[in-house]
Amino acid sequence: SPYWPGLIEAYRHRLPVGPATPVVTLQEGATPLLPAPELSRRTGCEVWLKVEGANPTGSFKDRGMTMAISKAVEEGAQAVICASTGNTSASAAAYAARAGLVCAVLVPQGKIATGKLAQALVHGAKLLQVEGNFDDCLALASKLAIDYPVSLVNSVNQYRIEGQKTASFEIVDVLGDAPDVHCLPVGNAGNITAYWQGYREYAADGPATRTPKMWGFQAAGAAPIVTGRVVDRPETIATAIRIGNPASWTKALDARDASGGRIDAVTDRAILAAYRLLARSEAVFVEPASAASVAGLLQVAEAGGLEPGQRVVCTVTGNGLKDPEWAISGAPAPVTIPVDAAAAAAQLGL
Numbered sequence: 431s432p433y434w435p436g437l438i439e440a441y442r443h444r445l446p447v448g449p450a451t452p453v454v455t456l457q458e459g460a461t462p463l464l465p466a467p468e469l470s471r472r473t474g475c476e477v478w479l480k481v482e483g484a485n486p487t488g489s490f491k492d493r494g495m496t497m498a499i500s501k502a503v504e505e506g507a508q509a510v511i512c513a514s515t516g517n518t519s520a521s522a523a524a525y526a527a528r529a530g531l532v533c534a535v536l537v538p539q540g541k542i543a544t545g546k547l548a549q550a551l552v553h554g555a556k557l558l559q560v561e562g563n564f565d566d567c568l569a570l571a572s573k574l575a576i577d578y579p580v581s582l583v584n585s586v587n588q589y590r591i592e593g594q595k596t597a598s599f600e601i602v603d604v605l606g607d608a609p610d611v612h613c614l615p616v617g618n619a620g621n622i623t624a625y626w627q628g629y630r631e632y633a634a635d636g637p638a639t640r641t642p643k644m645w646g647f648q649a650a651g652a653a654p655i656v657t658g659r660v661v662d663r664p665e666t667i668a669t670a671i672r673i674g675n676p677a678s679w680t681k682a683l684d685a686r687d688a689s690g691g692r693i694d695a696v697t698d699r700a701i702l703a704a705y706r707l708l709a710r711s712e713a714v715f716v717e718p719a720s721a722a723s724v725a726g727l728l729q730v731a732e733a734g735g736l737e738p739g740q741r742v743v744c745t746v747t748g749n750g751l752k753d754p755e756w757a758i759s760g761a762p763a764p765v766t767i768p769v770d771a772a773a774a775a776a777q778l779g780l
């Protein structure tokens with residue numbers, strides 16, 4: 431049927447919800463799985479994009495948040511809290527508004543994209559900018575959730591992972607089986623954990639015959655999982671994944687190793703190149719962090735690490751409208767003309 435009730439109703443039998451769970455939904459999920467002809471041509475593979483920017487608040491976080499907020503309400507919470515590089519706070523603010531909960535968010539000062547800040551504010555969250563990075567914000571939010579009556583809705587909350595695993599279900603439901611390779615950006619490492627859980631569940635009891643190799647990509651200036659050391663001062667233009675001490679670090683290693691996959695670093699330059707390629711050639715406007723999955727795929731392919739003919743899915747995690755700075759600064763300034771057809775034609779080279 432053309433009606434999509436949101437992912438909890440769609441996958442209720444595979445989620446920890448019961449008849450008493452009040453479902454808080456913005457009809458998230460059922461995002462496009464879009465063929466990517468230019469990436470397919472460049473890699474010799476069959477590449478698809480899972481376009482998570484098409485979710486209600488413009489990122490994959492909505493999958494986790496419908497679950498986390500529904501369970502918070504079920505458990506009688508009055509208030510929720512999260513640390514965020516921007517998207518989690520945008521999503522938490524929206525779902526909390528829908529549920530009538532108070533939402534508190536802690537973000538690193540000056541390091542979140544303007545669109546994401548706008549989302550948290552417009553949905554009425556109580557926003558504090560912290561003089562520290564995301565890792566500091568998460569430590570603070572976790573402490574507050576222990577000492578005060580407020581539930582933590584970061585991805586250390588297992589309900590977030592449960593919701594986010596449905597992206598793997600949707601991919602298998604469309605393709606008929608798991609792909610050979612799944613690429614995604616890695617920050618706090620909740621999403622790679624969630625996808626891996628989803629793929630394993632589907633392979634364990636029916637819909638899929640196998641699991642994919644999980645390929646995660648971190649920004650080179652914020653790549654603790656790649657180097658094996660906490661990064662005290664993470665730096666990258668991809669602010670969403672500017673994280674030096676991921677909460678789900680060991681789970682990401684497990685997804686990598688159990689799937690026969692990899693977690694590599696990609697430079698900001700490669701991220702921006704992939705960001706522009708996605709917009710120009712595939713017509714998908716993503717935020718910079720999202721392009722890390724595609725930058726990583728191209729990097730591995732160029733190094734000869736990708737067998738041609740495979741089926742590859744890249745998750746592009748967030749909508750480009752959240753963080754348009756790189757779209758504008760990378761383009762020539764628009765020319766101004768009088769109200770005159772000849773002047774327009776001259777400028778357009780017609």
Ligand code: F0G
Pocket residue numbers: 489491513514515516517518519585615616617618619620621622670671717719720747748
């Ligand atoms: N892509 C985007 C657009 C993100 O916002 C995030 C994480 C990731 C990728 C990485 O996902 O953390 O599960 O490995 N954003 C979090 C936030 C940290 O606060 O919005 P991850």
